[in-house]
Amino acid sequence: MVNNQDMSERKDDAVGRIASLYGLTPKVETAINQAVMDDEKRRARTLMAPLHPADQADLIERLPLEVAGKLVRMLGDDLDAETLAHLDEQTRDEIVDVMGMAALARQLPDLPTDDALNIVEELEQDERDDVLAALPAEDRILVEEGLSFPEDSAGRLMQREVVTVPSFWTVGQTIDFLRNEEHDVGDFYLIFVIDPTRHVLGEVRLSTLLCTQRPRRMSEIMDADFRLIPVTMDQEEVASLFRHYGMVSAGVVDEDNRLVGMVTIDDVIDVIDEEAEEDLMALAGVGEASLRSSLRETMQGRTGWLAINLITAVIASMVIGLFDATIEQLVALAVLMPIVASMGGNAGTQTVTVAVRAIALRQLDNLAAWSFVRRELLVSFLNGIIFASLASGLSYVWFGNVDIAMVMAVAMFANLIVAGLSGTIVPLGLLRLGVDPAVASSVFITTITDVVGFFVFLGLAALYLI
Amino acid sequence: MVNNQDMSERKDDAVGRIASLYGLTPKVETAINQAVMDDEKRRARTLMAPLHPADQADLIERLPLEVAGKLVRMLGDDLDAETLAHLDEQTRDEIVDVMGMAALARQLPDLPTDDALNIVEELEQDERDDVLAALPAEDRILVEEGLSFPEDSAGRLMQREVVTVPSFWTVGQTIDFLRNEEHDVGDFYLIFVIDPTRHVLGEVRLSTLLCTQRPRRMSEIMDADFRLIPVTMDQEEVASLFRHYGMVSAGVVDEDNRLVGMVTIDDVIDVIDEEAEEDLMALAGVGEASLRSSLRETMQGRTGWLAINLITAVIASMVIGLFDATIEQLVALAVLMPIVASMGGNAGTQTVTVAVRAIALRQLDNLAAWSFVRRELLVSFLNGIIFASLASGLSYVWFGNVDIAMVMAVAMFANLIVAGLSGTIVPLGLLRLGVDPAVASSVFITTITDVVGFFVFLGLAALYLI
Numbered sequence: 001m002v003n004n005q006d007m008s009e010r011k012d013d014a015v016g017r018i019a020s021l022y023g024l025t026p027k028v029e030t031a032i033n034q035a036v037m038d039d040e041k042r043r044a045r046t047l048m049a050p051l052h053p054a055d056q057a058d059l060i061e062r063l064p065l066e067v068a069g070k071l072v073r074m075l076g077d078d079l080d081a082e083t084l085a086h087l088d089e090q091t092r093d094e095i096v097d098v099m100g101m102a103a104l105a106r107q108l109p110d111l112p113t114d115d116a117l118n119i120v121e122e123l124e125q126d127e128r129d130d131v132l133a134a135l136p137a138e139d140r141i142l143v144e145e146g147l148s149f150p151e152d153s154a155g156r157l158m159q160r161e162v163v164t165v166p167s168f169w170t171v172g173q174t175i176d177f178l179r180n181e182e183h184d185v186g187d188f189y190l191i192f193v194i195d196p197t198r199h200v201l202g203e204v205r206l207s208t209l210l211c212t213q214r215p216r217r218m219s220e221i222m223d224a225d226f227r228l229i230p231v232t233m234d235q236e237e238v239a240s241l242f243r244h245y246g247m248v249s250a251g252v253v254d255e256d257n258r259l260v261g262m263v264t265i266d267d268v269i270d271v272i273d274e275e276a277e278e279d280l281m282a283l284a285g286v287g288e289a290s291l292r293s294s295l296r297e298t299m300q301g302r303t304g305w306l307a308i309n310l311i312t313a314v315i316a317s318m319v320i321g322l323f324d325a326t327i328e329q330l331v332a333l334a335v336l337m338p339i340v341a342s343m344g345g346n347a348g349t350q351t352v353t354v355a356v357r358a359i360a361l362r363q364l365d366n367l368a369a370w371s372f373v374r375r376e377l378l379v380s381f382l383n384g385i386i387f388a389s390l391a392s393g394l395s396y397v398w399f400g401n402v403d404i405a406m407v408m409a410v411a412m413f414a415n416l417i418v419a420g421l422s423g424t425i426v427p428l429g430l431l432r433l434g435v436d437p438a439v440a441s442s443v444f445i446t447t448i449t450d451v452v453g454f455f456v457f458l459g460l461a462a463l464y465l466i
Numbered sequence: 467m468v469n470n471q472d473m474s475e476r477k478d479d480a481v482g483r484i485a486s487l488y489g490l491t492p493k494v495e496t497a498i499n500q501a502v503m504d505d506e507k508r509r510a511r512t513l514m515a516p517l518h519p520a521d522q523a524d525l526i527e528r529l530p531l532e533v534a535g536k537l538v539r540m541l542g543d544d545l546d547a548e549t550l551a552h553l554d555e556q557t558r559d560e561i562v563d564v565m566g567m568a569a570l571a572r573q574l575p576d577l578p579t580d581d582a583l584n585i586v587e588e589l590e591q592d593e594r595d596d597v598l599a600a601l602p603a604e605d606r607i608l609v610e611e612g613l614s615f616p617e618d619s620a621g622r623l624m625q626r627e628v629v630t631v632p633s634f635w636t637v638g639q640t641i642d643f644l645r646n647e648e649h650d651v652g653d654f655y656l657i658f659v660i661d662p663t664r665h666v667l668g669e670v671r672l673s674t675l676l677c678t679q680r681p682r683r684m685s686e687i688m689d690a691d692f693r694l695i696p697v698t699m700d701q702e703e704v705a706s707l708f709r710h711y712g713m714v715s716a717g718v719v720d721e722d723n724r725l726v727g728m729v730t731i732d733d734v735i736d737v738i739d740e741e742a743e744e745d746l747m748a749l750a751g752v753g754e755a756s757l758r759s760s761l762r763e764t765m766q767g768r769t770g771w772l773a774i775n776l777i778t779a780v781i782a783s784m785v786i787g788l789f790d791a792t793i794e795q796l797v798a799l800a801v802l803m804p805i806v807a808s809m810g811g812n813a814g815t816q817t818v819t820v821a822v823r824a825i826a827l828r829q830l831d832n833l834a835a836w837s838f839v840r841r842e843l844l845v846s847f848l849n850g851i852i853f854a855s856l857a858s859g860l861s862y863v864w865f866g867n868v869d870i871a872m873v874m875a876v877a878m879f880a881n882l883i884v885a886g887l888s889g890t891i892v893p894l895g896l897l898r899l900g901v902d903p904a905v906a907s908s909v910f911i912t913t914i915t916d917v918v919g920f921f922v923f924l925g926l927a928a929l930y931l932i
Contacts, residue, residue: 021694052711179677205653206676207652207654207655210676248655248731272735276739280823283749284749284818305812316808320801324797331793334790334800338786339776341804347768353747353752357743368528379768383765
């Protein structure tokens with residue numbers, strides 16, 4: 001008994017230890033909620049103050065809008081600028097409306113350029129103008145320049161603040177420079193060694209700098225095998241590069257190869273998450289919706305997709321309609337036909353999902369594409385044999401009719417081959433055409449496998465059974 | 467004309483610049499392939515040497531196995547240990563077989579513990595024993611200890627090498643210590659301030675250390691708001707924590723809260739990628755397969771899932787079979803019934819995908835779950851009204867029969883509500899039961915919506931139309 005209790009206490013301890021890593025506990029959440037309801041401004045502030053900005057943002061996202069708005073008004077300029085950066089778009093939009101543009105403009109200069117830009121780019125045009133007008137000139141110029149880069153490019157992702165030194169400096173000079181200057185760079189992991197025209201000659205990691213004697217020159221210790229990101233590079237390309245080389249930070253250069261900023265890993269993680277989410281949601285036909293989207297946004301994404309699905313379902317039904325006389329004579333066909341369509345749809349979805357993921361991870365170049373198509377066709381062929389046998393055996397047992405079993409076998413095999421073919425060719429084709437394969441592939445595939453499934457099954461039945 | 471040419475040249479330039487960020491160009495790949503075929507050992511080595519380990523790994527993955535194996539034998543101990551760490555599991559397994567366990571054991575000490583462990587944990591038991599026996603004692607102990615932690619835990623993810631200093635040291639002392647000692651930590655971003663029993667008192671970022679005057683004490687500049695990861699924490703929890711707080715590196719502690727290692731962001735990115743992939747693949751029923759899986763692995767994942775799908779399709783068919791007499795009298799029912807089932811299946815997949823993603827991002831606690839269920843039901847209700855109207859209007863136009871149109875309306879509405887209900891309740895229920903909702907949800911949902919769709923539509927038809 002004692003032992004048991006010990007063990008369960010230890011388990012509770014472990015769970016408690018994990019939960020306690022997050023600053024926002026249900027207790028704190030309830031207390032802050034209560035303080036806001038009771039108009040206890042000081043108490044609300046005291047409770048919020050020790051929370052990490054990420055936890056403050058989490059809390060604000062979870063509170064009902066009116067409570068969150070009241071809390072933000074209570075906090076006033078005590079609201080941490082970083083908290084705004086951590087909010088999801090939807091909630092930030094609402095909170096910014098509550099704060100007003102003037103208050104927002106007071107917060108922005110405390111953020112690194114990438115976070116400030118990220119907030120400003122989501123505003124409506126008139127709000128954007130108001131905020132920009134209220135920003136100090138130097139911040140305004142950086143934000144405006146950031147907005148001039150294409151959406152979802154490295155230029156939008158980068159922070160402008162970087163540490164640069166000339167190559168003839170020693171380690172000692174560099175450290176003295178870092179100690180004596182005012183820096184506004186936040187946390188950084190790299191120092192860029194540049195020439196007088198801001199071309200990058202090399203990079204020095206902070207850990208290398210710290211482990212080197214003062215008299216050595218930066219040019220001796222710099223890493224010359226580095227990668228610079230063009231400011232117009234798409235953020236998904238940036239994420240690929242970071243992932244491939246295991247980078248933590250990288251310089252960003254303009255079209256003349258001059259250093260203009262740097263991208264750090266935390267921004268890249270957001271991109272990786274977004275990208276994975278987009279693919280998953282697109283394949284399921286959910287649009288951009290998340291748990292925190294409004295009802296209207298959710299409906300927009302879902303309803304449109306279901307409407308497309310209604311059209312494709314009707315097309316498949318019309319194929320069935322072609323054979324209504326056949327079905328009337330042999331109702332077993334109506335019973336069995338969904339099996340053919342469903343197996344094809346599932347096999348096609350499997351293939352297309354592997355293709356979409358491989359495309360997202362940049363694994364499908366021409367060579368790989370060819371071997372992918374071959375392997376998928378082989379898989380389809382093998383699965384075709386397996387499931388044609390199983391389904392036709394089952395049909396025979398069920399309806400005791402060899403002819404129906406034969407038709408089932410041929411239709412199932414044909415549909416699984418078609419599923420494998422279309423599951424590879426459709427996403428690769430869409431990629432060539434510049435369409436995101438994740439968005440359009442699955443609707444194409446299931447339409448194809450439904451139509452082919454019904455047509456081959458019922459067509460063969462009409463020819464040979466009736 | 468001149469202008470056009472200019473523009474296309476500039477565009478080519480931009481494409482070239484992006485491609486040139488990757489060291490492995492098709493030209494280099496062909497040249498190395500050729501050198502291996504021609505048995506030109508020196509040329510192959512010269513061509514490989516300047517490539518980043520990530521690119522070397524990419525090349526080895528892309529070469530046919532016999533060429534890759536020959537290349538690895540040519541390189542011998544010149545093969546970079548880091549290249550092994552970058553290989554995907556499948557290829558690494560094959561390459562390690564070619565190298566032999568003795569050569570592998572010579573490489574491992576060059577890697578940080580996390581990478582070495584990652585390689586060893588994938589070996590077969592007998593290979594593992596051989597490698598461990600050939601490792602120097604200190605490395606062996608670390609790897610064996612690592613293997614004692616649960617799979618997919620922080621203990622498997624962490625590197626053991628960390629930099630620690632006592633709190634009374636000054637910045638100057640710390641830097642002198644870093645300069646004068648031999649370190650085997652690789653790149654690092656944090657220094658841990660600990661007490662004599664290895665309990666962590668605070669963390670100092672390297673950028674902070676570099677920007678601070680020598681006489682200041684570590685205790686004054688350390689960040690006391692930090693998070694330590696229990697060594698047994700699941701890697702997905704670790705990823706959540708990094709994501710939530712935007713961390714780059716974190717200390718790992720044993721059950722007595724003593725510092726035993728650290729996890730860095732590059733390992734976490736791998737976890738995030740794996741996690742996203744698992745959800746996507748599980749929802750599509752593809753198992754663990756990727757582009758690089760063997761045919762056998764691919765078949766295992768796919769065929770099992772298709773077999774389950776065959777069973778569920780048969781169950782749905784049996785429902786149809788119950789109403790064969792009804793269908794015989796009114797073939798229009800056979801034509802229309804797949805529309806009801808397909809719309810339900812799609813709506814259910816939409817909901818379940820949002821749920822699975824939210825669960826992966828740890829957004830679905832009790833409070834959020836309740837509001838999620840409510841919102842999904844509202845969406846189902848609205849979509850139910852929209853698509854019941856559309857589908858019944860369409861049925862009326864098609865078959866000119868008001869009764870069929872009414873049955874279609876009721877069945878469609880009912881099935882979309884069931885899709886919304888099951889799309890929320892099934893994943894949340896599986897989560898409670900400790901089953902990964904991504905794996906089992908979608909098969910459950912489509913079975914439910916098929917069965918309900920066919921049953922309601924045909925059942926109502928049997929009651930009211932015949």
